[in-house]
Amino acid sequence: MKRSDGFDARRLRSRGVCSWSTRMALTCAALLVLCGAALSAAGVAALLGTHAMLGPLNDSPVAAGLFAIIGLALLSVGVMVWRSYRRRSRPGNDLNLAPHLLKKRH
Template sequence: MKLSDGFDARRLRPRSASSWRTRLGAALAALLATFGILLSMAGIAALLGQHSVLGPLNESTVAASLFAVIGLALLYVGVMLWRRCRRRARHANDLNMAPHLLKRRD
């Protein structure tokens, strides 16, 4: 296929917005996941009998199990948010073409 003189490949790519929002979102999501890991580890350690982990908050097994569950929930939310920010940052560099024209990756 012969390329015309007016063809510019840069028009196929969309204008990329500044990526500081996605980077900041990914950093906050990583911090959220890290905090979730630490909180769930503290809750599990309190359940296993290390009572000095949570200090005065470790009054019952219900509180320790609540810390573990909240920590796992924060970990899940942080990982999902991080994956969404990463996916959004990668799709900014894709070609701006119709999906049925792109090559399928199976």
């Protein structure tokens, strides 16, 4: 016989509280990733000489390489910050059940 009245499965797992500081940090990390991807793409495109609209980047391969390296650095820092905050915000995988409700193993 099933008893489903009053049962809420969402109570079994606790939700972590996401504060505004965490949201702002995740937003900044996402912006770092986007800026890093754009800078590295512009640097690589200038190194390959495919886009003439990048201006002085096409004239100097050193500047183009520097842009690509700075873009990759920003990309990696953004990904590391994003992953650390996401890992911190996730709760453990254990259920919040009382010990007397768990299955007994004999």
